[in-house]
Amino acid sequence: MITAFAARRLLVTDGTGVEIAHDVLLTSWHQLTSWLEGDRLDRALHSRLLTDTTTWLDHHKHKAYLYPAARLAEARAAADRWRTDPERYPQPTADATEFLLAGRRTARRGTRLRHTVMVVLATLTATAMTLAVITYQKSTEASLQHAIALSRQLAAESLNIDSAHPVTARRLAAAAWHAAHTDQARNAMTRLLDEQQRTGMLPVSADRVSGVAFSPDGNLLATVTAPPAFDTPRTGTGTDTGTVGLWDVRTRTRVGDPIPANPGGTVFGVAFSPDGSLLTTAIADRFGTVTVGSWDVKTRTRVGDPIPADPGGDVFGVAFSPDGNLLATATADGTIYLARVWSFTDMYAALCSDVGAPTSGEWEQYVRGEPLTGACGS
Numbered sequence: 001m002i003t004a005f006a007a008r009r010l011l012v013t014d015g016t017g018v019e020i021a022h023d024v025l026l027t028s029w030h031q032l033t034s035w036l037e038g039d040r041l042d043r044a045l046h047s048r049l050l051t052d053t054t055t056w057l058d059h060h061k062h063k064a065y066l067y068p069a070a071r072l073a074e075a076r077a078a079a080d081r082w083r084t085d086p087e088r089y090p091q092p093t094a095d096a097t098e099f100l101l102a103g104r105r106t107a108r109r110g111t112r113l114r115h116t117v118m119v120v121l122a123t124l125t126a127t128a129m130t131l132a133v134i135t136y137q138k139s140t141e142a143s144l145q146h147a148i149a150l151s152r153q154l155a156a157e158s159l160n161i162d163s164a165h166p167v168t169a170r171r172l173a174a175a176a177w178h179a180a181h182t183d184q185a186r187n188a189m190t191r192l193l194d195e196q197q198r199t200g201m202l203p204v205s206a207d208r209v210s211g212v213a214f215s216p217d218g219n220l221l222a223t224v225t226a227p228p229a230f231d232t233p234r235t236g237t238g239t240d241t242g243t244v245g246l247w248d249v250r251t252r253t254r255v256g257d258p259i260p261a262n263p264g265g266t267v268f269g270v271a272f273s274p275d276g277s278l279l280t281t282a283i284a285d286r287f288g289t290v291t292v293g294s295w296d297v298k299t300r301t302r303v304g305d306p307i308p309a310d311p312g313g314d315v316f317g318v319a320f321s322p323d324g325n326l327l328a329t330a331t332a333d334g335t336i337y338l339a340r341v342w343s344f345t346d347m348y349a350a351l352c353s354d355v356g357a358p359t360s361g362e363w364e365q366y367v368r369g370e371p372l373t374g375a376c377g378s
Contacts, residue, residue, distance in 0.1 A: 042078060042081070042082065042089055042090075043090065045074075045075070045078050046078070046082070046089075046090045046092070049075055049078075049079075049092060049096050049099075049100075050093065050096060052065070052067070052099070053093070053095050053096045053099040054095075056099050056102075057095060061102065063102070063106050066099070066102055066103040066106050067100075067103045069107055072100070072103045072104065072107060075100060075103075076100055076104070079092050079096075079097070079100060144180075147179050147180040148180045148182055150176075150179045150180070150367065150370060150373075151176045151177070151179040151180035151181075151182040151184065151185045152176070152182055152184045152185075153176075153367060154172045154173070154175050154176035154179060154185070154366070154367060155172075155173060155176040155182065155184035155185045155187070155188040156184065156188075157169075157172050157366045157367070158170065158171075158172035158173040158176065158188045158192065159188055159191065159192075161366075162192060162195070166192075167355045168358065168362050168366075169192060170192050170351050170354065170355045171351070171355050171356065171357060171358040171359075171362060171375075171376075172188075172358055172362070172366060173185065173188040173189045173192050173351060174189070174348055174351040174352050174355070174357070174375050174376055175357060175358050175363075175373055175375035175376075176188060176189075177189060177348045177375075178348070178373055178374070178375035178376070179373050179375075189348065189351060192351070193351070196252060197252065208225070209223055209224065209225060210224050210225070210266070210267070210268075211223070211224035211267070211268075211269060211270055212224070212270075213270045213271050213272055214249075214272070215272045215276045215297075216272060216273075216274055216275065216276045217276055218249060219248065219249055219250065220246050220247065220248065220249065220255065220272075220276070220297075221246070221247040221249050222244055222245070222246055222247075222270045222272065222279060223244065223245045223246075223247065223270075224243075224244055224261075224267045224269070224270050224281070225242065225243050225244075225245070225258070225267070242260065242261060242262035242265040242266060242267055242283070243258035243259055243260055243261060243267070244258065244259040244261050244267060244270055244279075244281055245258045245259070246259075246279075246297075253353060253354065254353045254354050261281045261283055262281075262283035265283060266283065267281050267282070267283050268281075268282045268283065269281065269282045269319075270282075271319050272297070273294075274321075274322060276297065277296060277297055277298065278294045278296065278297065279294065279297050280294040351376075352375070352376035352377070356376050356378070357372075357374075357375045357376035357377075357378035358372075358375065360372065
């Protein structure tokens with residue numbers, strides 16, 4: 001084949017080798033082009049390998065001059081290919097072979113080191129997560145134990161002060177159940193509510209109850225909360241003062257929120273109209289203005305404007321005439337705002353409805369140093 005190509009002057013031979021004499025041989029014979037291209041690339045790779053090996057040797061075989069993973073894989077694959085056809089490809093020198101082996105050993109050590117680091121990091125992460133879970137569990141357990149202790153303390157205090165301060169006692173019992181559902185809190189609520197049922201007591205307010213009035217059908221009871229007498233110790237904080245509460249006589253539970261007829265002041269009297277549809281109170285504001293106001297009991301909306309009473313005087317009571325057409329007052333001013341009606345279905349809610357949460361003064365007196373728990377939504 002070489003003789004034929006030489007005769008056609010496509011190849012030139014000189015006894016030591018063969019050279020291509022015309023480009024048509026390359027453009028027409030694609031396989032030959034592929035062979036030559038492969039040989040050219042392998043020879044370039046071989047030359048670079050020898051150069052890099054020399055550089056490595058010049059630097060006392062320092063690992064910084066070894067091939068990275070991708071280039072090492074390429075060089076090792078080329079060396080394996082060269083060894084399969086020594087007549088076609090140049091062979092790697094002994095130093096180049098050592099250079100590739102050193103790179104392989106270093107790559108393996110790097111792989112093992114990375115694997116070790118990953119294992120250590122995974123172990124540390126697992127340990128940290130375990131410690132975090134343990135710490136959280138201990139913190140949760142400590143919080144639970146504190147809540148249980150606080151609940152028991154509030155329950156005990158509620159029973160201790162029941163006879164002297166029945167409203168505050170019930171507030172503490174509700175707060176005990178809110179802190180933790182302990183047996184002591186349940187027993188305290190049960191005893192206090194049972195006492196209310198047996199004795200007929202209504203825990204209206206920690207302040208003084210200055211007046212009451214039954215609705216004509218006997219189903220509702222209106223109560224008026226006033227400031228305590230001057231010689232009476234105050235157990236509350238006056239939050240109920242000047243309010244009017246409505247109570248269901250049959251269930252002995254509060255109907256709606258207290259009505260802020262004269263917050264912080266005095267409500268002198270309260271009365272239902274003969275048909276039970278209106279509730280009227282008499283109050284005096286801080287300027288001495290005395291008025292009487294009426295509200296629709298069912299819809300809890302104002303009926304008309306407040307009626308002026310004896311200017312500058314004091315109203316000690318109000319009363320409807322039997323036919324409901326006249327309202328008699330003994331001096332005073334009153335306006336009332338009725339809140340929406342709502343009811344409760346459990347003991348905790350019933351106490352919250354009746355008496356509300358402990359005041360800040362009560363809380364500091366009976367569980368000093370403890371933060372308010374937000375009982376009854378306070």
